[in-house]
Amino acid sequence: MSKKAKAVSSLVAVMLLGSALAGCTSGNSASGTDSKSDGKKEDRTLRMMASVIGGKSPEENTMFEKEIERLTGIKAKLDKPASDYNQKLMAAVSSGEKFDLLQVSKETMNQLIDQGVLTPLTDKVKASKVLQDPEVLPAAEWDQVKTKDGKIYGVFTKYQGGTMPIIRNDWLKKLNLPEPKTLDDYYKVLKAFTEQDPDGNNKKDTYGLSTAGMYELQGIFSAAGLKQRYVEKDGKLDVPYSTDAAIPVYQWLNKLYKEGILDPNFATNDTGKMRNLFLADRVGMITYWDAWVGMLNNTRKEQDPKTAFEAKGLPGIAGPGGKNMLRRGDPDVWVIPVNAEHPKTAFEFIEWWHSKDGIILGSLGIKDNDYTENGGKYELTKAGKEHAMDHGVPFWYNKKVPNPFGLLQGVKEAQDLLAKYSSLELTPPRWADAEKIINEYSFKAILGEMPAADAVKKMRETLKANKLID
Structure with a gap:
């Protein structure tokens, strides 16, 4: 067995054990996640792990967490390894650490689906006014992430070029x-x-x-x-x-x-x-x-x-x-592990991520660090210019949120080529x-x-x- 396979197997064992102990459902929706099993209201807290989403340095990543809290009221802890993301993701989760949200590639998502360690989101997605709005996410794009039996386990983090x-x-x-x-x-x-x-x-x-x-x-x-x-x-x-x-x-x-x-x-x-x-x-x-x-x-x-x-x-x-x-490119997606402690808040965050505030954070970055805003007019700071309007979301689907600065030189022409020739x-x-x-x-x-x-x-x-x- 390969090292990667062993890591996935360990991850599966721990997550399924955690799922069993927590009494998590394995149904086709995230229903029943509005409260914990003890009947108490779920804390608006998230622990996330991401590869490209977040700050450009550990210090800025802390600022990114605070910006999430300012904009949503959700207390976020964002783990963002500097390198070897997939290895560290598997090692962290297989060692027993619990996450509410993971940013993963479609390839990793498929591996975890195959092992049964992700929460199905099909019913949640279908019931979401935000995610079902074709101006926010075009309906045809969902075919990228659906399983052969039509289930959805991941929601796009960005438009993948x-x-x-x-x-x-x-x-x-x-x-x-x-x-x-x-x-x-x-x-x-x-x-x-x-x-x-x-x-x-x-x-x-x-x-x-x-x-x-x-x-x-x-x-x-x-x-x-x-x-x-x-x-x-x-x-x-x-x-x-x-x-x-x-x-x-x-x-x-x-x-x-x-x-x-x-x-x-x-x-x-x-x-x-x-x-x-x-x-x-x-x-x-x-x-x-x-x-x-x-x-x-x-x-x-x-x-x-x-x-x-x-x-x-x-x-x-x-x-x-x-x-x-x-x-x-295969899309990157947000997924919710079966042993997530705050699944309702995690899905709330996923919907928010596709709103104007979520898109501005994922692209322009952190207010007063990467940009300033006055009366709807945005201006990039020196740091913001260096970061090139990419904190994990260089492009997005939501047509209701125009790019306040337009596209960088050469991107429109490149995107046109992809629209014509890519699959x-x-x-x-x-x-x-x-x-x-x-x-x-x-x-x-x-x-x-x-x-x-x-x-x-x-x-x-x-x-x-x-x-x-x-």
């Missing part, structure tokens, strides 16, 4: 290069970024492409018409990156690596290192989220208002039939196990440790042996 190649458009202009469309075009552009001194420092210190491992290469594999994660056909699950159609893409990436066009540390980079290379004029293209087009531009402009720096999202490479394929990924509960195998053999192919055809064959055999594909 998608991923794409992000290029230094100012470098394209400086080197008089057209925007790339095909694999050959991308090769020529990335080679020029590596060899033609786009940063103008007379040193050979730039790379064409950097990634954080295999993270978000959908726009590249689009050239072969391949989805990043699972696909389902005739009831059978498959991983397109493990098919023969992927071999030419791996060979192309290996060519970039051999020629020094691909950042040699791509396999060990995290997303922060990748972004920092882009911001420091060390790399001309990365693969990342649409929101970061704006945040990258904003970061550089805050450092130097006269900068020529310009990040731009690209539609990726058209594949068979001229079709581009970008990835729409949701299929992420079954065991995706994490499959991803390890995909990464292992993808790296061998890209680094030249195995011929691409052999790596793909071995990847597929290993996925089948572990019953991760049909």
Whole structure:
């Protein structure tokens, strides 16, 4: 059993024990949560754990908690680990700690649903005037989080965008290069970024492409018409990156690596290192989220208002039939564990999170720290500008709450590309196990440790042996 599986199993045991001791219901709604089992009114207190929601520092996180209390009357305790969120989440809960709300990815939600440790919210959601308002949450979006039998266990924390190649458009202009469309075009552009001194420092210190491992290469594999994660056909699950159609893409990436066009540390980079290379004029293209087009531009402009720096999202490479394929990200959701001590307050908070006050807190941040407001007119502070209007909610669904500052440079264009070319990924509960195998053999192919055809064959055999594909 993997470490992750053991952690989940421990989590399940503790949470189910806590549920049994507390006499929690396992029904299809959170009804009966208006009071504790002893008949006393539930305290308006929350203990939450989140990865990206909250302050940008421990000190600011405390301010974030106080702002929640000021705006809602709910006394909140927000645990926000600085790193390794999923590991710390599993460790904390499996050790017996109780939380009222958890911010998790759809992938983690599916794992916990599979283990029976989350409170079903279906009836609560259907009865909620707030969450059923199509101006607040479009009805079609709920299909992203429903189980096959139509149940709902998680409610969106934000509007989740998608991923794409992000290029230094100012470098394209400086080197008089057209925007790339095909694999050959991308090769020529990335080679020029590596060899033609786009940063103008007379040193050979730039790379064409950097990634954080295999993270978000959908726009590249689009050239072969391949989805990043699972696909389902005739009831059978498959991983397109493990098919023969992927071999030419791996060979192309290996060519970039051999020629020094691909950042040699791509396999060990995290997303922060990748972004920092882009911001420091060390790399001309990365693969990342649409929101970061704006945040990258904003970061550089805050450092130097006269900068020529310009990040731009690209539609990726058209594949068979001229079709581009970008990835729409799995949503992050709020979930309520079965052993939550304040489930009624937790659901109240979820509804509030989608109100104007909740959205302003999740985006602009903390009043008088990140922004000031006078008569409905908002102004960002120095800290607020540095935080780029993202305290976990860079974008939201609620059409009744306009962005008081508009979108950051390049974001609207990136979102338009996603609306045109992206689709949701299929992420079954065991995706994490499959991803390890995909990464292992993808790296061998890209680094030249195995011929691409052999790596793909071995990847597929290993996925089948572990019953991760049909």
